Amino acid sequence: MSTHSVEDIKQQSGRLRGTLVESLSNRITGALADDDQTLIKYHGSYQQDDRDVRDERRRQKLEPDFSFMIRTRTPGGVVTPAQWLKLDAIATTFAERGLRITTRQAFQFHGVIKGELKPTMQAINAALIDTLAACGDVNRNIAVASNPYLSQVHTAVQAQAEALSKHLLPNSRAYYEIWLDEEKVAGSGEEEEPIYGATYLPRKFKIAFAVPPSNDVDVFAQDLGFIAVIGNNGSGDDGALLGYNVSVGGGMGATHGDAETYPRIADVIGFIAPDQVIPVAEAVVTTQRDWGNRAVRKRARLKYTIDDHGLEAFKLEVARRAGITFEPAHAFAFAHNADEFGWHQGDDGRWHLTLRILSGRIWDRASEDGDRVRHLTGLREIARLLDAAGGPSEFRLTANQNMLIANLDDAQRALIDQLVGEYALDTHREASPLRKAALACVALPTCGLAMAEAERYLPAFVDRLEKVMAKNGLDGNDLHLRISGCPNGCSRPYLGEIALVGKAPGRYNLMLGADHRGQRLNTLYRENIDETAILDTLDPLFRQYAAERTDAERFGDFLIRSGLVREHIAPGKALPLELIA
DSSP states (O other): OOSSOHHHHHHTSTTTTTTHHHHHHOOSOSSOOHHHHHHGGGGTEEEEEOTTSHHHHHHTTOOOOEEEEEEOBOGGGEEOHHHHHHHHHHHHHHOEEEEEEOTTSOEEEEEEOGGGHHHHHHHHHHTTOBOTTSSSSSBOOOEEOOOTTSHHHHHHHHHHHHHHHHHTSOOOOHHHHHHHOOOOOTTTTOOOOTTTOTTOOSSOBOEEEEBTTBOTTOGGGSSEEEEEEEEOOSSSOTTEEEEEEEEEOOBOOOOTTOTTOOOBOOEEEEEEOGGGHHHHHHHHHHHHHHHSOSSSGGGOSHHHHHHHHOHHHHHHHHHHHHTOOOBOOOOOOOOBSSOOOEEEEOTTSOEEEEEOOGGGEEOEEEOTTSOEEEHHHHHHHHHHHHHHHOSSOEEEEOTTSOEEEEEEOHHHHHHHHHHHHHTTOOTTTTSOHHHHHOEEOOOTTTOTTOSSOOTTTHHHHHHHHHHHHHHTTOTTOOOOEEEESSTTOTTOGGGOSEEEEEEETTEEEEEEOOOSSSOSOOEEEEEEEOHHHHHHHHHHHHHHHHHHOOTTOOHHHHHHHTTSSOOOOSSSOOOOGGGOO
């Protein structure tokens, strides 16, 4: 492991170059040099190894089975059919287990070996997509509400997200030199970084745009959120984008047993006009750059900066830097934070189909009952059909790891239905509400931080949980379940009505009591328990819920109202009631 701090590595990297070129050319090992393992994150990749075979390889005196995860930068998760086909080809040529949709509306490729990193990066670039700043201490992929039923508003919001993503890119040319063979300009290596500075941000930074009534991006889990306000613009248009309520200070990461770290929901600090998005975002980012904690990395996210300096002081500094005055926040209402499956028609008359993708994994494989699942092939055929037809059709990834086939006309809808049925892509039709809303991170075997299973465990745990629910008359109940292999929160577990947070192999912290709109954190209910204890704990709670709930009362809300679970308020704050009526 590197003996240098992350701050030192960034400072001495020559603007993210380091010795990556030398590491990539070293054929003696499948790994990168220690410091370069940090720097490659800014280029959109993580070094990993297969933990399933780690011990066996150690016994054989072999180095770990190193490979790399590559993550795309796709603001709002929008790709064309032509791009989909190219990404599919990359997955089948260089990666393992197909395409994977992340909770930030990006694609991840897993299992790319070091010798194929550069060809993979070049192939992604040939699809007019890149991986720059998909990881690292910079602004990550910007999430955007994925259900485009309010078509005019969604188009405007998506355009602003794409413009902001471009504005917040690092200025360094290291990515283009190392992966795309751009000729290095004399004297480069010290490019100015007017937004990020010489050492970039203290930690990663996440932005999302939400369009009520859907909070499908979990906007309050983000460092910076823009909540669209829709109304009458004075010219008789009741569906106009008036501007955004701005939220700051959300974050899901924590460390077991360390009270200095915690998940936090964001605070709403005011309303801005659409043309103020970029100056406000830049002001938030640069304030975090200058005020964030660089001495203690686990306390470096924006949520801690705000709690350490005070929300009002932070708001005033952002307003000063942006040269604006925040207006009072407008009222808004979220109905849910899940995806809406099946066909929906936008206000422009075009059709959108949301498909359920289990844990975001799109691949061809053998199912547990021996049948062949051909979802990757099926979506390839759909992409070919849409690419040949031309027009505005798109694939849109959701922040809940599902996907839309968007912007279709009536004739295309019928053709898509035929292919969806042929390749059994309509799993949302028979899946229970629990299954459709469930999220899990990758966890084992590739995530180095995972303490327990998540993605691989999710299907089996849902089977067992549904039996307990059915026993109590709750089969078909709409309940949000999230599983994370560690406390860092990639699957946003602290916003689950029920969440399992990995503590050790086969053991989890049981978190209960979040709402279904992404506006209330859950609370630790039982610590470090196994599956049997989890189900035994939930059984009487389900029984009481079935007997005592009010009409349409959600499980998380019932637990709080009944006093079975205490409401989590501090250090994240409950939203003002007048804003969430």
